[in-house]
Amino acid sequence: MQVVVLENKRVIGSYFKMRLSYDGVLNALPGQFIMMKVNNSYDPLLSRPMSFHRIISPNPSLEKGGRGKFEILYQVVGKGTGIMSGLKEGDKIDILGPLGRGFLIPDWMDRAIIIAGGMGVAPMMALTEEISRHEVKKSKISISVFMGVKTKDDILCREDFERIGAEVYVSTEDGSLGKKGTCVDLLKELMTNTPLFSPPSEGGGCGGAIFACGPQGMLKAIAGIAMDKKILCQVSLDKRMACGTGACLGCVIKVKSQKYACVCKEGPVFDAGEINWEML
Amino acid sequence: MQVVVLENKRVIGSYFKMRLSYDGVLNALPGQFIMMKVNNSYDPLLSRPMSFHRIISPNPSLEKGGRGKFEILYQVVGKGTGIMSGLKEGDKIDILGPLGRGFLIPDWMDRAIIIAGGMGVAPMMALTEEISRHEVKKSKISISVFMGVKTKDDILCREDFERIGAEVYVSTEDGSLGKKGTCVDLLKELMTNTPLFSPPSEGGGCGGAIFACGPQGMLKAIAGIAMDKKILCQVSLDKRMACGTGACLGCVIKVKSQKYACVCKEGPVFDAGEINWEML
Amino acid sequence: MGDVISLSVNIAGINLKNPVMVASGTFGYGEEYVPYVDLNIISAIVVKGLSITPREGNPPPRIVETSAGMLNSIGLQNIGIDSFINEKLPFLKKYNTKVIANFFGDSIDEYCEVVKRVDSVDGIHGLEMNISCPNKQEGWLEFGTNPDLTFRVVSAVRKHTKLPLIVKLSPNVTDVTIIAKAAADAGADAISLINTLSGMAIDIKTRKPKLANIVGGLSGPSIKPVALRMVWQVAKSVKLPIIGIGGIMTYEDALEFMIAGASAVQVGTANFIDPNVSEKIIHGIESYCEQNGINDINKIVGSVII
Amino acid sequence: MGDVISLSVNIAGINLKNPVMVASGTFGYGEEYVPYVDLNIISAIVVKGLSITPREGNPPPRIVETSAGMLNSIGLQNIGIDSFINEKLPFLKKYNTKVIANFFGDSIDEYCEVVKRVDSVDGIHGLEMNISCPNKQEGWLEFGTNPDLTFRVVSAVRKHTKLPLIVKLSPNVTDVTIIAKAAADAGADAISLINTLSGMAIDIKTRKPKLANIVGGLSGPSIKPVALRMVWQVAKSVKLPIIGIGGIMTYEDALEFMIAGASAVQVGTANFIDPNVSEKIIHGIESYCEQNGINDINKIVGSVII
Ligand SMILES: Cc1cc2nc3c(=O)[nH]c(=O)nc-3n(C[C@H](O)[C@H](O)[C@H](O)COP(=O)(O)OP(=O)(O)OC[C@H]3O[C@@H](n4cnc5c(N)ncnc54)[C@H](O)[C@@H]3O)c2cc1C
Ligand SMILES: Cc1cc2nc3c(=O)[nH]c(=O)nc-3n(C[C@H](O)[C@H](O)[C@H](O)COP(=O)(O)OP(=O)(O)OC[C@H]3O[C@@H](n4cnc5c(N)ncnc54)[C@H](O)[C@@H]3O)c2cc1C
Numbered sequence A, B: 001m002q003v004v005v006l007e008n009k010r011v012i013g014s015y016f017k018m019r020l021s022y023d024g025v026l027n028a029l030p031g032q033f034i035m036m037k038v039n040n041s042y043d044p045l046l047s048r049p050m051s052f053h054r055i056i057s058p059n060p061s062l063e064k065g066g067r068g069k070f071e072i073l074y075q076v077v078g079k080g081t082g083i084m085s086g087l088k089e090g091d092k093i094d095i096l097g098p099l100g101r102g103f104l105i106p107d108w109m110d111r112a113i114i115i116a117g118g119m120g121v122a123p124m125m126a127l128t129e130e131i132s133r134h135e136v137k138k139s140k141i142s143i144s145v146f147m148g149v150k151t152k153d154d155i156l157c158r159e160d161f162e163r164i165g166a167e168v169y170v171s172t173e174d175g176s177l178g179k180k181g182t183c184v185d186l187l188k189e190l191m192t193n194t195p196l197f198s199p200p201s202e203g204g205g206c207g208g209a210i211f212a213c214g215p216q217g218m219l220k221a222i223a224g225i226a227m228d229k230k231i232l233c234q235v236s237l238d239k240r241m242a243c244g245t246g247a248c249l250g251c252v253i254k255v256k257s258q259k260y261a262c263v264c265k266e267g268p269v270f271d272a273g274e275i276n277w278e279m280l
Numbered sequence C, D: 001m002g003d004v005i006s007l008s009v010n011i012a013g014i015n016l017k018n019p020v021m022v023a024s025g026t027f028g029y030g031e032e033y034v035p036y037v038d039l040n041i042i043s044a045i046v047v048k049g050l051s052i053t054p055r056e057g058n059p060p061p062r063i064v065e066t067s068a069g070m071l072n073s074i075g076l077q078n079i080g081i082d083s084f085i086n087e088k089l090p091f092l093k094k095y096n097t098k099v100i101a102n103f104f105g106d107s108i109d110e111y112c113e114v115v116k117r118v119d120s121v122d123g124i125h126g127l128e129m130n131i132s133c134p135n136k137q138e139g140w141l142e143f144g145t146n147p148d149l150t151f152r153v154v155s156a157v158r159k160h161t162k163l164p165l166i167v168k169l170s171p172n173v174t175d176v177t178i179i180a181k182a183a184a185d186a187g188a189d190a191i192s193l194i195n196t197l198s199g200m201a202i203d204i205k206t207r208k209p210k211l212a213n214i215v216g217g218l219s220g221p222s223i224k225p226v227a228l229r230m231v232w233q234v235a236k237s238v239k240l241p242i243i244g245i246g247g248i249m250t251y252e253d254a255l256e257f258m259i260a261g262a263s264a265v266q267v268g269t270a271n272f273i274d275p276n277v278s279e280k281i282i283h284g285i286e287s288y289c290e291q292n293g294i295n296d297i298n299k300i301v302g303s304v305i306i
């Protein structure tokens, strides 16, 4: 599928945001991703996985000639993202997607804890926007966003989250803003102050759930806490990918059944309980 | 050496002109070339040879902070030239050069016949400009430019040549402008109408000389005519190159001594008599 | 112009509507690409390498990008021949594309066992034998690098099947024609090549190999010159039809292989970058034939002018 | 930080001020690059392969660009050992860089003849023996692909020289460690690898090979994974110092080879793209050492963590 760059600009430092438009229907869910061929060179050869940062419906509607749009938020870390940062309005890019399994929003959820470590913030905007459109028992779902970054200049999208109505808590490793530490510390702090639980799948009550994306170590710590307290927790993993479709078997992780699962197809979002964290 | 793109624009069809500036001194001669690394990817890997189309002295002078400039004229034929056509003002490019041997302007020459087949026009502008700055016996050298192209839309730089004072004759293969045929036909026509000769190297008289650049078949025909009539003839050859410096031995042609000569180092401009035309 | 161009080729008795297949390990079991590709366009799907029992494969990381290529150390993870027949094949049979079962084993017996299971299975049109595996019983010598072993394993397999048998060669050898001849002598119906080149990459920060398995197989455009050279060599030295594989990204690449002597090609790594690449290659080949007045693709096979 | 980092390495008795040399055939006889490079920075120049008499080389076209690489079929064009000694060496001696004479022959005798001429020549610091040549006397088997021939030619050469003798291996073999061991047993002082991979390209318009010589040698970043794997294998199996070659473009590439087991590296094709690449690589290695608290480059040799 070919998409067209509408806008591509630096947010801050090495972080960029790109807005793209496409023809037809995409039907993307928060947590899903695309494979993006950054140019038509063989160096780099492979497409780069990028999460949907924002999924924007056609306006006017598709029937009235509107075009769907989406945004990606990315950090320049190497060759591929470096080339991406040089793309200009009107440039055409080949993508494949939407791919993988996105986040599942449980219908009993009245409280969402969204945890983003570093670049893990990318898919969380689409998720937050989606959750903010849901209701449980006719009232809004309360959303807390925990952002953990190295230093205050790495904080992205704070205002955007707040505009949607999410409460944002920040941790910085150097203490330059918010809590000094990581977003795992923010979660721990929350857990000591507020009772958070997920209702049993059969129960009729409401409860909270955790959604996390970020470095593997952070996800493991969060999954540990969540599973310990029996809180539903979905994590989005980041693995090197070649195909993005489950064909190459390149992006596997060990799951609880001791089998290998493809992050691109069976993930990138997994229930924390599915993953064999010891083998990761 | 790093050069900076000042301007890069389409001339017509697939032909582009790029103006570049550099720090310091380049000392390029007409007929010399650069190797240009079109971007920092490994695909394409090798640098592309490009002739100096125009060599522009710093103005104000180097001492007063001026920067030297040069232009290249190129046709988009593949990957490398395709990437070149996308370069923008301010982009930095790595080049190596000036490389090779340029045209020699004999001091007895009062008449220059400059023959350009297709893209062979590229180095001829620098040559014409240089010749127009020379004088023989205190008078200007008469310059005729023969341009042979497929169809009238491929004619490049005609006005530029005329502005310098050259007479321009055009041939098109489809007869859409000028003489129907090739620039070899233009040369033949000239030869039947005008006596053209090169003085013996020891003689004190004046005479004409031929300078040609273009497809191999055309150069061979011109060299044949020139050698037959004992007219000094310099041709610029085009061979695939890897290093441009004589190190790889990749760009060789057979010369009269039966040896291989590197086009990049011993050429690209050769005296027509040096080349073993049968083995080319 | 206007004339109908015949793109169909016959490889070892398998009638293919065009010369473009997808290579083993790069197209899963076909179903992975159904959302993106019309499988009916591809002449044959060579499925991910199958063994007698399911294989877990190597630990991750399993892939590394390289310059114009990639290394993989998937380690032949697969669901096993039985699950393939029961769970994947019925789906593939719905499409108008040939199914070629790529398979392997750790011993001659294992190779033969797989073949026995598939020989009478409806919907499998051919077999591709991956001999780039070490013989665990006889001291880890690779079946694909030792001509005696090649001969023995191919002969043994040949006895157990009437299906068209393609033997897929490893490029990690001194003289690929010797292996090709051994396979031909042992009764192969066709030769496909190349499998991946053995390669490695190291992370200079951690000083660890980038693949958990240390070494992996190099594929993609970077290996094309080596693949093409080997196809040309083998085409000159055995009489069997050849399937060219290695770094094919465009129709031009595919044609290079066919001109060098391949009757058909397989597209591998390119599928990851563009799942529709086969369709584009098929159309490109067709246009080339049209422009060059070729009415039958078979006419260009081996037409290299030396 | 601040500490002096020692970049010097010793290969087979040749003291190199840093581990970065330029590879044979990619730097001419040195003089070609003098306008662009300060030769004093490069630790050693391995000159274009020399033979006992001048060689004309193969007909053009001799080079083709490939994906992240290039094919060459120069065919060992060279001015011959005598002209080298008389016309090129005096110039090279002016620089503070070691001169390594790469050489070859069509027979064992020819190899030995070259060595006899250079053994006592002042200004040649070492020899690199290119064994990727066919033995014309004994049925065109390559010296570098048959371990018996490797042993015989290296033994013969060894008898005629006391100069440090580096044997340069061909990658076009099933098991490079067997050839490396043969060279080591025959008395080589060091092993360099890899030479180019054999490859091919075809022009689909003319249907002719793009190289007049049909096949050529593949070099550049595309071959790096194969080269690195072979360096690692050889480093594990012979006790000699190893020189890593193949697709080195950056200091990261050079470090990968050293971590894999190379005591030094040679930069080849990269010189064509940036004649100053060696200097950049040397600086990059130095910074890496600084950042990683390594005061002696030898400490990273073979430090791969498996
Ligand atoms: C499902 C998924 C969704 C993603 N979404 C986003 C997103 O929305 N925004 C974003 O900025 N990034 C995202 N990533 C990571 C992104 O794909 C990589 O940063 C990118 O591929 C790097 O490409 P490069 O060519 O710039 O880096 P390279 O030159 O390939 O590598 C540069 C450095 O980055 C590291 N690196 C490369 N790829 C990855 C990877 N997949 N994961 C971790 N480290 C890597 C390398 O080890 C190396 O150190 C996502 C990854 C996955 C798997
Ligand atoms: C000394 C010298 C000076 C040159 N000066 C100019 C110039 O001023 N302007 C200009 O437009 N071109 C010039 N050329 C030719 C130019 O270098 C090639 O057109 C260019 O390298 C093509 O690169 P590409 O990546 O776009 O094409 P590729 O993708 O590499 O090839 C595309 C097509 O062009 C052909 N091709 C590629 N390189 C060459 C070549 N060197 N000669 C002939 N055909 C080639 C290929 O066979 C192929 O058909 C010069 C060449 C030489 C040797």
Ligand SMILES: Cc1cc2nc3c(=O)[nH]c(=O)nc-3n(C[C@H](O)[C@H](O)[C@H](O)COP(=O)(O)O)c2cc1C
Pocket (backbone or CB within 6 Å): A248, A249, A250, C023, C024, C025, C026, C048, C049, C050, C072, C074, C076, C102, C130, C168, C194, C195, C196, C218, C219, C220, C221, C223, C245, C246, C247, C248, C266, C267, C268, C269, C270
């Ligand atoms: C991820 C991956 C998995 C592969 N798995 C197999 C396999 O199971 N069996 C096999 O015979 N070849 C396998 N191959 C090799 C390919 O079929 C093909 O021979 C090779 O990749 C070269 O072609 P390419 O450059 O077009 O990819 C695999 C290749 C890749 C990249």
Ligand SMILES: Cc1cc2nc3c(=O)[nH]c(=O)nc-3n(C[C@H](O)[C@H](O)[C@H](O)COP(=O)(O)O)c2cc1C
Pocket (backbone or CB within 6 Å): B248, B249, B250, D023, D024, D025, D026, D048, D049, D050, D072, D074, D076, D102, D130, D168, D194, D195, D196, D218, D219, D220, D221, D223, D245, D246, D247, D248, D266, D267, D268, D269, D270
């Ligand atoms: C144009 C060219 C000429 C070469 N000539 C020789 C040679 O004469 N002798 C030799 O041993 N190797 C020769 N080589 C091989 C290189 O020295 C080196 O081993 C190979 O190119 C791999 O390194 P690279 O990828 O860094 O280029 C040549 C390589 C190239 C590209």
Ligand code: FES
Pocket (backbone or CB within 6 Å): A240, A241, A242, A243, A244, A245, A246, A247, A248, A249, A250, A251, A252, A262, A263, A264, A265
């Ligand atoms: S990236 Fe290929 S299977 Fe996941």
Ligand code: FES
Pocket (backbone or CB within 6 Å): B240, B241, B242, B243, B244, B245, B246, B247, B248, B249, B250, B251, B252, B262, B263, B264, B265
């Ligand atoms: S291009 Fe290398 S010698 Fe001419």
